[in-house]
Amino acid sequence: EIVLTQSPGTLSLSPGERATLSCRASQSVSSGHLAWYQQKPGQAPRLLIYAASTRATDIPDRFSGSGSGTDFTLTISRLEPEDFAVYYCQQYTASPPLFTFGPGTKVDIK
Amino acid sequence: EVQVVESGGDLVQPGRSLRLSCTASGFTFDDYAMSWFRQAPGKGLEWVGFIRSKPYGGTPEYTASVRGRFTISTDGSKSIAYLQMNSLKTEDTAVYYCARAHLWNLQYYFDYWGQGTLVTVSS
Numbered sequence A: 001e002i003v004l005t006q007s008p009g010t011l012s013l014s015p016g017e018r019a020t021l022s023c024r025a026s027q028s029v030s031s032g033h034l035a036w037y038q039q040k041p042g043q044a045p046r047l048l049i050y051a052a053s054t055r056a057t058d059i060p061d062r063f064s065g066s067g068s069g070t071d072f073t074l075t076i077s078r079l080e081p082e083d084f085a086v087y088y089c090q091q092y093t094a095s096p097p098l099f100t101f102g103p104g105t106k107v108d109i110k
Numbered sequence B: 001e002v003q004v005v006e007s008g009g010d011l012v013q014p015g016r017s018l019r020l021s022c023t024a025s026g027f028t029f030d031d032y033a034m035s036w037f038r039q040a041p042g043k044g045l046e047w048v049g050f051i052r053s054k055p056y057g058g059t060p061e062y063t064a065s066v067r068g069r070f071t072i073s074t075d076g077s078k079s080i081a082y083l084q085m086n087s088l089k090t091e092d093t094a095v096y097y098c099a100r101a102h103l104w105n106l107q108y109y110f111d112y113w114g115q116g117t118l119v120t121v122s123s
Helices: none
Strands: A004-007 A010-013 A019-029 A034-039 A046-050 A063-076 A086-093 A098-101 A105-109 B003-007 B018-025 B033-039 B045-051 B060-062 B070-075 B080-085 B094-104 B107-113 B117-121
Touching (some): A019 A105, A046 A063, A086 B107, B003 B094, B033 B070
Antiparallel strands (some): A034 A086, A086 A105, B033 B045, B045 B060, B070 B080, B094 B117
């Protein structure tokens, strides 16, 4: 089973700053089977990025994903007030089917 | 507008059963896989299981901790996915989310989520 590790655990930044979130896998994640989700308190997760770097529908272009193999990054170019939330990376293994999440990175207001 | 809405969460005693429902609208239900996730209080996200779309066999898959206790099924005529949970344990306490699973380039990603329903397992 692939284990995902996210760092840092908490990122304290101000609006307008750049956020760089890391997701590291214990084994190579094949074919970019890596997604990022945003979750705000009391809300469901929201898909941001899939296939490591493709923005989901209606996601602002300040969100970008990159990486391959075992190292992936979510970048928020300029933080807006609504971006303060918890971010999870998630990978998919096809055989057998298994979806695992990282523990999350909380982006909070400095 | 695509929507998924969960229902059925409740307080239940250990060892008992509960069935959750996920009612979908705004898309052709039979064309998509549906998945269940859960989030224990103050914890992260955990995948519970999913059921493939009818064109891909309509078969379910589960995470190890619920295999043999939980069953996912669908009723295409009603656009509902179910999560039947048997032999519930206190560690099953969580908010349960349903999500549409979109198959793209041999991978699934979860593009529409419900608001969640709370299951509390306690005596």
